[in-house]
Structures are given as structure tokens and as C-alpha cells.
Amino acid sequence: MSKITITDVARRANVSIKTVSRVVNGEPNVRDGTRERVQQAILDLDYRPNPSARSLATQRSYLVALIYDDPDAYEAPSCGYVVNLQQGLLAACNARGFDLLIHPANYRDPKALENIAKMIAHARPEGVVLAAPLSNMPDVVATIEDSGTRLIRLSPGPCATGQFVETDDAEAAQAMTSYLASLGHSRIAFVRGHAKHAAVQLRLSGYKAGLRAAGLDVDPALIVDGDNSIASGENAAAQLLALEQPPTAIFAANDDMAAGILRTASRFGVSVPEQLSVAGFDDISLAQQIYPALTTVRQPLHAIAYRAGEMIIDNVQGAHEDNVIPAEIVVRESTAPLARQH
Amino acid sequence: MSKITITDVARRANVSIKTVSRVVNGEPNVRDGTRERVQQAILDLDYRPNPSARSLATQRSYLVALIYDDPDAYEAPSCGYVVNLQQGLLAACNARGFDLLIHPANYRDPKALENIAKMIAHARPEGVVLAAPLSNMPDVVATIEDSGTRLIRLSPGPCATGQFVETDDAEAAQAMTSYLASLGHSRIAFVRGHAKHAAVQLRLSGYKAGLRAAGLDVDPALIVDGDNSIASGENAAAQLLALEQPPTAIFAANDDMAAGILRTASRFGVSVPEQLSVAGFDDISLAQQIYPALTTVRQPLHAIAYRAGEMIIDNVQGAHEDNVIPAEIVVRESTAPLARQH
DNA sequence: CAGACCCGTGACAGCGCTGTCGCTTTTGCC
């Protein structure tokens, strides 16, 4: 329990506490010799500035809050999303002497907004990073903005105002579709996600763009709805596989649905990837745990969160293109070239 | 940006700031009328005490730190473990006006210990909750104890000293084994986990006790090693299924290995649960996502973490039995009564 | 070489809260 204060250091280095403060904070106007003397004293005494005292004096909290949808709220929790964001943001915070506050919010809880407001009023973070899907919920956004706290939204979807960091979902979906087409598939189906998640629309249009780029037609029969759950993926696959001309590849707007597709394929006796290629989106941890491991799109969550942290702490505005972090296609076992066996 | 201070409240309620402080902290010796007047003023002004000022004055941080193994360090990240602990601890913290600091530590990083020490010296949490498997690493424990910070270990394994919270792994494993036996299985195999995780030993002895309780013999051929990874589960299952007299049920010491067993069974054309029952341990999110959904043992992680938080914040010692939280068997699709079909 | 200026440093007053102590009422009791 380090009880060493700035006064102890000052005494040992034979300077005033203000000079110690200058050295600690890297302020100018300290002679090199003095600076070294102080630094030595700090080392000798193992002095650590008291964050509370500093906060009180500077009127700053040195805190960043991460608000995300409570994973419990999902049927199939995508903890990986949360943990990756935490790590990225934590990295940005720690590098700058900030601490991270995590705040899971269940948006179906009527008190969620109140809890957010309470947290902000209590801890007074200098900025809030709002993860998807909360990031495109107007009331959540409004609650945070009303508090006067800096807000960075993560993948808020189209028409977003204010500051945000995102991946280009449309581009990523297009790339995946192109990849599928490059494997020889021409009947590529798409399973849409929950309409509430704005990214879903972008993924759909990317899918369409990918088809067009490959010279393929968009067949409405090959586009079916899901709601992001595993179960909805199962249903969608059942619907698609029952088609007169079933697809040879299915691209799902998220990994959970892709997992559902895999399950249905297994039930139908359709082998993946031999008879059917399946691709997902998100690269949740499940993607590499299921069999066959899922080809999917990986969002650079760590990088996104890190960038958001930088924006808050370094108070940068950032050119728009700096805040679009490119996604990456991860090819695993669930996709393969079209077998010419008919 | 609430700039309301205790002085504003005092002025409005016509009392001294000290009395406001008394009301805020629920101290005695305030007349009911005065108390109400102050509370009304607090409400009117929407006053929130400044945590930094309070910390500075009380010499306390109102912080609890959760240190856990960086999920990135795993091949198959068990994010669910981390997220559940976070939530349980957060619940305990928030209920008491505490904040939570999360600190992922990669134990293979040589600077991990240094980082932990740095975090503690910087943020000065009032207590540290150390998650497994870090909780039974002597150097990690020593680092935290050296800092003089209160430490609560989670499932530290046998021979643990100091304060800890755990589930009775042996009892849970015994219960699962008994359950399997009650389904009619007599050839029940066990896949051990990574030797480093102390809980693994307990689970094995629970398995043996379960067999004995059911009047079954322990067959060494049915006990194989794994290392907690999916791949090791695959290998173990391959080994077991190749036996002259293969088991009709396999109980894996964790869910990842159980998932691997499922994969191998699928490759071998052995249907689960019809021809083979499979049980896991941990109830990670994967357990309900794979097909067939896994029968497993659920650690009450939320409750464990909540209890740890209580211990730190309320400074309770706690009778030993209060700190053993019972686990629960979750029956899903991967286990079924033994088919009498030979 | 005088005046203007900058550099390096320290004294001191807060930041918003709690702990201590002392003073004034009220309460309890014979």
C-alpha cells in the first residue's frame, strides 16, 4: 500500500511539489538536471500519483466507458464480440493511463436507459464507446448525448451522425460473394438477419453487388429472411434446400444463422462443403468450433475498439476514411469449389 | 455535466455540508425532518457525489479488479466464462456503489506479472478477484498478495489458502456420472483435461466416485487424457471408439473436449445420443450451439463472482460452506438412455 | 546598457468530499 505522496518525492529531490508535478506530467520548463533528480526520487520511492487526487484537481476522470448489449439478452450469446471490443479498448486506454468502465445494458430492460444515465452521472467518463446494436438505437444515443459526454458509436449503420467507427459491411459482403462466385458457384443464396440491425441491409446490398460483379443475376427466391438466431438459420436452410433448384452456396448475414444452416444441412444429409458451401459473417468464436469450421467475415473488433479509444482520449476528429476499418475474409472448411457432379 | 456540489445542496437545504454528507452516506444522528429536506434538495438539484473527492477524502478507491486469463491466449476462447464472471461481479459492485476494473492477463506473457502489479499500484482496487486458471498459479497469487490487496480466488483447486469461492467439482462430476449411470450406461469413459488445471483432478475423482456409487468398476482403459482443446477431444474419442469394447457414454472434463468428441463421433458415423451419450463440463455457450446440444455441468459463474464481490466489498470472511456454490447438471440432447440393441 | 522577455522554480489556493471535534439541544432518569 504505497503511501508515498508527491511531497515525499519533492523532499527527496529537494524541489517543490509543483516541480515534481511538472516532471510527472511531462511539462516543459524544468531543467534537465532537476528533471533527472526528480525521476530518480520517483524511482527510489516507487511513487505512484494518486488518481483520485489528480482527477479532483483536474476535473477529469481519466475513464472511458464501454456500453454493450448484455450478452445474456441473446439466445446465443456472442461473447466474443464483447470480449474483443473490451480488449481493443482496454489496450487504447491503458496505453494512455486511462481506465475502462464496462457497462452491459439489456436494451429490453425498461430501466436500461436510466442505468446508463446513472452510470454516466456517477462515474463521469470522458467518453463513451457504444457497441452495436445499441449504437443505432436512437433513445440510447440520445441518452448519452444528453449527458454531454463524448460519444463514439461502433458500426452504427447508415445515416449515422456524429463520430463513429465501422467496417464497410457492404464491401465485405461483396467480397465474400465474389469469393463464393470464384469457387464456381452460381446459385448463391443469402440469409438476411434481423431487420433491426442496420448492418444487415448493407450486407444484403453487398451480396447483390457481389453477384452483379460476377455477372450473376439476383434471384429473389434465393434471398430469405432470418432473425440472427441459430433457429432462424435452420429454418432458412430448410426453405432453401427444399427449393426445386436449391442453391449450391448459402451466405448468411451472421455466424449464428450459418451455424443453423449447418445443422439443417446435417439433418438433410447434405454434406458441407462437398454438396453445399456455407459462409457466415462476424467470425464469432463458434465459427471455428463447429464442424465444419465456418468460412466467414471477420470484423476487426480489436482495431475498431482501439480506434474508438484513440478518438476519445486523444480527442481527434479523424478523417472519415480513418474510421472505416476493413474487414477480412476467413476461409475455413465450410466452403469449397462447386463440384461438377450432376 | 453535473457541476452540482455538496455545497449547493447544503445551501438549498439550509444545512452545513457535513449534514449533507451524513445524509448521503446514511450516517445516523440526523433528524428525520432534516434528512428529508436534504434528500429533497439532492433530488431537486440532481446531485451526484464526486467519486474522486470521496476517494481522496476516505483514502479508498471503491474499485474491485477482476483479473482473468486473456481469452486470446486460448485456441478456443471461452469468452462465456469471462463474460459471466464480469456480469456477476459487476452486479455485486454496482449494488454497492463500486466500480469494476477488468484486467485480462496473458500468463504466457513474461510481463504479465509486472502488468498486474502496475495495475494494482495505479488503480489501488480494494480487492482483486482472480479467475481460474490464474487463481492457482503461485506467482500470480504472490504478486497480488505482495501488493497488500485483498484477494479472492475463484476455483483455486485443492489445498487453497486464503479466501476463495468455488464449486465442488468432484461432487458435480460425481452427479453427472451417476446421471449417466442412471440412464443405463455401464461403460462410461472419462476424458481428462489439461493437467495444469487443478479442477481436472477433482473431476476425475468425482467420476470415479460416481462409478463406484453406481456399483460400476473403474476401467483404466476408459480414462484417456486430453488437454482441454477441441482437438484433444477429437483424439480421445477416436481412441475410445476404436476400443474393442467402446464406451456407450463419454464424459469429458470440459465442453471443448466434448465438442471434439461430437466431431469425431460424426466422422465415425456414430450417432449421438442414439449410439453414444456425450457429456461435458462448464456449459460454455458453445454447448447449446452445437448439434446435438450438449448435456453438461453448469458452473454458477454469476453467483460465484457475485459472492466474491460481496466478500471483498462487505469485507466478510464467510463460512467455508457459504463459499462453495453448487453446480448444476444441464441435460440437453447429447445424452440418452442406453439403447438395448445388440 | 537599459528594457523587454523568457525560463525555471516555488508559494499557495483550491478541487469536493469526509473525519474530528466542539458546541448546542434534546432526552432519559431519579
Place this chain on the structure above:
DNA sequence: GGCAAAAGCGACAGCGCTGTCACGGGTCTG
């Protein structure tokens, strides 16, 4: 009714740090 004890409340000094300002001495101008 009188007195001790307890209750109710306020003044004030910190907690450890930073911001402001003042001051002495050196450097730069013309």
C-alpha cells in the same frame, strides 16, 4: 426539576494533486 448522557449539527482542517501567479535570474534586443 436537575443533571448527565446522548443526539443533532456545524466549523474547519485535511486528502494529494494541479493551476495560477509571482519572483529571481539569464538572454535577447536596439
